[in-house]
Amino acid sequence: MKYVIGIDLGTSAVKVLLVDQKGSVCQEVSKSYPLIHKQSGYSEQDPSEWVEKTAEALTELVKNFDGDVTAIEGISFSGQMHGLVLLDENHKVLRNAILWNDTRTTKQCKDIYETAGEKRLLEITKNPALEGFTLPKILWVKEHERDIFEKASVFLLPKDYLRFAMTGAIHSEYSDAAGTLLLNVSKKAWSDELCQLFGIDIRLCPPLVASHEFVGTITSAFAKRTGLSETTKVFAGGADNACGAIGSGILSQGKTLCSIGTSGVILSYEESGDRDFQGKVHYFNHGEENAYYTMGVTLSAGYSLSWFKDVFAANEDYVSLLDGVERVPAGSNGLMFTPYLVGERTPHADSVIRGSFIGMDASHTKKDFVRAVLEGITFSLHESIHIFRENGKKIDTIVSIGGGAKNEAWLQMQADIFDAKIVKLANEQGPSIGAAMLAAVGTGWFASLKECADVFVKEAKTIEPVKENVEKYRELFMVYQLVYRSTQELNEKLQSFRN
Template sequence: MKYVIGVDLGTSAVKILLVNQAGEVVQEVSKDYPLIHEKTGYSEQDPKQWVDQTVAGLSDLLKDFKGNPEEIEGISFSGQMHGLVLLDDQGEVLRNAILWNDTRTTAQCRHIYDVVGEEKLLAITKNPALEGFTLPKLLWVKEHEPEIFEKAKTFVLPKDYLRYKLTGELHMEYSDAAGTLLLDISEKVWSKEICELLGIDEKLCPPLVDSHEKVGNITSEIAEATGLSTSTNVFAGGADNACGAIGSGILEDGKTLCSIGTSGVVLSYESSNEKDFEGKVHYFNHGAPNAYYTMGVTLAAGYSLSWFKNVFAKDESFEELISEVGTVPPGSNGLLFTPYVAGERTPHADAAIRASFIGMDSSHERKDFVRAVMEGITFSLNESLAIFRESGKQIDTIVSTGGGTKNADWLQMQADIFNARILKLSSEQGPGMGAAMIAAFGCGWFDSMKECADAFLQVEKEFVPNASHVTTYKELFSLYKEVYGQTKTLNEKLIAYRK
């Protein structure tokens, strides 16, 4: 039997999957590592922790592996996007990595718009300047830590650094490079123009490769530390969302992913780079060859439900909390919720906006509030789908993953609000499976990513829209979209009273 390994380098842990040629997860290992919050808005990690914990995880996996290590033909990676890792001329880390969820770079985002211009930035990178992206972090270090910036020979993203330490070869692949604000998305090259305008030496940008490209083999040192064979081929991998798309079979036009975790993501396949979303949604290179994806983000998707549970049902399980939502009609008996408990990203990039319950009266019970929260999360995700559809995209099939798949009522709610067929996969491994599929494709097991997805992924259940519910939700969605504008000024005035 032949095997591949998918490594998913997340924000809180690295997850490692051993997958056989039938697409079955034979072994699974997870190792966590800490976040570093030195100040409000700062979020960092020590890259050495990523390497140490991945090596420890691979070692645990190989200890329990009954086959020959040489049967593990390939390994690839998924990773948290945008994080800045600065390396010196010896390939050593110069400072802690600044992560995707670090928000210290508001001034640098304004500087990018002032110097490059919003229109030009969107034309080149197809994305707005947001604090989470890599370029603002690079400019922050240049301004606030000039002695470190002067020593920098190159920068990479988290999973690229991990791969470098496993192979000795330094690259960045397109799906992650697209999240730096330095990549010309259409031309698939670093933007000389942006680098020159912002005073960044283009030589800082590492060589670019495709996600499925072989970039080396496991080094002898790593082989000795883990039990892997030096014959194991290493493939570049992809950004977590790109790998999540691959691991969910989002590999052809019309296919879309809805992933509800702490945040929520709606991601849709694009076969070309020709559409212009005017920065309303993200537009990135896919991990699949010569493809792209558009993506909208709800900052507090599952987090909104977690918040509600922690405040109003702390001693209950999620299953108990949502057990009665099926008894509440669509519209939650006139109760509407906007899931802005931590601000919002798409379509409102607004850190100041906050959540609202609209329409409360004394007849409402807790189950009405719970359903309203779930509907509000789904309405927010539907705003991204509406942007896709307004651009001419046909969206008929949505693969749902994450916390939103744990409850059949929520899956039906998604079908009704999205007005699309919802698929629940039998095995949900997301980005880690996507990384393993990149390795399988890179090893030549399949002629295409889609062929790999057809072999590896199976649908467990399907939910189709209820026509009467679709009509109700279309009316409610129109009301939902009014709440942001009606509450924006109020929330800005309330900032002074927040702790």
């Protein structure tokens, strides 16, 4: 039997999977690392931690592997998007990585619009200027750490730095580069125009390759450190959401993904880069060659549920907390929740808005509140589906993964609110299995990712919408959409009172 490894470099931990040719996960190892919060709004990590913890995970995996390590033929990657790693001319790290959830760059986002113009930025990058993206971070360093900016010879995204540490080769790939605000998404090339506008030498941008592309073998030093063979081939990999899409079989027109973790994502496959969503949703290059995906984000999806549990039901587990929500009618007996606990992303890029419970009365029980939280999260995700449909996309089947796929009542809720068939996977592993699939295609096991998905991605069940509930939720969704507009000004006035 032959094997590949998928490495998912997340925000809090690295997850490593060993997968065989049948798509079976033979081993899973995870190692965590800390975040660095120097002050409010700052979120950084030491890139050496990524390398150290990945090496530890791989060493443990190899130690527990019974076969010949040369049978592990390939490695590929998934990684947290947008993070900035700056290297000097000797390829040494110049400062801590600034992460996707760092919000210090509001001024730089405004500067980007003033310099490039919102319309032109969308034409080139297909995305709005948000604090999470990479270009605002580069401009922040340029403004506040000029000596570091002038020493920088290349920037890398997190998983690209990890791959460099393992191979010695400098690359980025299209799906991750699309989240920088420096890539011409349709042309799949760094934008000379944007680099010139912002005084960035285009040589700061790394060479671009496709996600499945072979970029080298692991170095002898890394092989010695982990026990892997020096012959192990390394492939470029993809952004976490792109790899999540691959690992869920979102590889053809009409396929859509609902992923509910701490945040929530609605991601839909696109065959071309020329559809115009007016910047209302993100538009990125897929890990599938010559394909794209559009994506909406709910910042507090699973986090809304964990917040409610921690504050109001700290002594309950999730099974107990959710038990019985299926007996609460659609609409939670007139109670509604908006999941804006840390602001919102799609369709409202608003860092000030906060969540609400609307319609509380003395008859409501804890189960009403729990169901309202689940419905509110799902309504927020439906905002993205609503945008897709308004722009002519047909969405009738949605693969659901993450926390939202672990509860039958929530799966039915998704089917009813989205008015679509929901598919639950038998072997859900998220971005890490997508990374393994890129390695499997790269090593030649399969001719395409679609062929690989036929083996690796298995459906467990489908859930159909209930017509009566669809009609109720259609009315309730219109009410949900009113809450943002009705509470926006109130939250602006309350902002100065927050800790």
